[in-house]
Amino acid sequence: MTENKFILKLSCLDQPGIVAAITTALAARGANILESNQFCDRPTNELFLRIAFAVPVATTRDILELALKPSVDRFDMKLKIEDLSRRPKIIIMVSKFDHGLLHILYQIKVGWLNAEVAGVVSNHEDSRATTEHEGIPYHYWPVTKENKAEREEQLIELVKETGAELVVLARYMQVLSNDLSNRLFGMIINIHHSFLPSFKGAKPYHQAHERGVKLIGATGHYVTADLDEGPIIEQETERVSHAMTTEDFVAAGRDIESRVLARAVKFHLEGRVMLNHHRTVVFTQ
Known part of the structure; x- marks a missing residue:
């Protein structure tokens, strides 16, 4: 060199x-x-x-x-x-839906995303086999009201131990506390499976289908204490129609979520995102 x-x-x-x-x-x-x-x-x-x-x-x-x-x-x-010579370390958090996790692992494998996954954290066992097959440490941390604070402290310690500079919520279906969101501000990216701010909650595509929307989408954003309202990094939409079923909406949404999350992570790791108060400046090229 x-x-x-x-x-x-x-x-x-x-x-x-x-x-x-x-x-x-x-x-x-x-x-x-x-x-x-x-x-x-x-x-x-x-x-x-x-x-x-x-x-x-x-x-x-x-x-x-x-x-x-x-x-x-x-x-x-x-x-x-x-x-630029270093390989940034990230931690991925996932629940049962693993499409975001799989897409990031694939993009790292083919070299499009320059990152090392230092660990996968989940409140379910579903992604253990996939993760361990890739040689990545898997941390199964079930979350309850009683142990939520303890689990979040474990995450802070894992970030410190691994030197991870980004935590990626790849459909991690647990709401992070205000304290954790503030302590790791600018270091946590979430994929919101909806085109913000409409249709919040666990089943946004079902809500969208019931309302007869013509566009669905996903939003990659930084996590803040305000649920799903952090500075937006990347978004994408796709046209849908009345002829599509709820399952069609969900399938289309999975594809969009995977792409948007990977791009948001890539932009962050390449230093293309700068925080401008409640907004972002994103230099894509």
């Missing part, structure tokens, strides 16, 4: 000279910019910038952070640099 690749993400109040200061500092370290995206949120005047770049192998993240510090201080930036 003759070079290191990094992603730089920053946000700050927009003003002249920000991009020039960053790119000049990177150029001084021999950086070659591979991809650059920026967005200014005019109502708040906040700038969001993502740059993917390569530098000589001797240039480490510490060296880059030191080189960028004058610009960070000058513009009061929130800046983060991520190493």
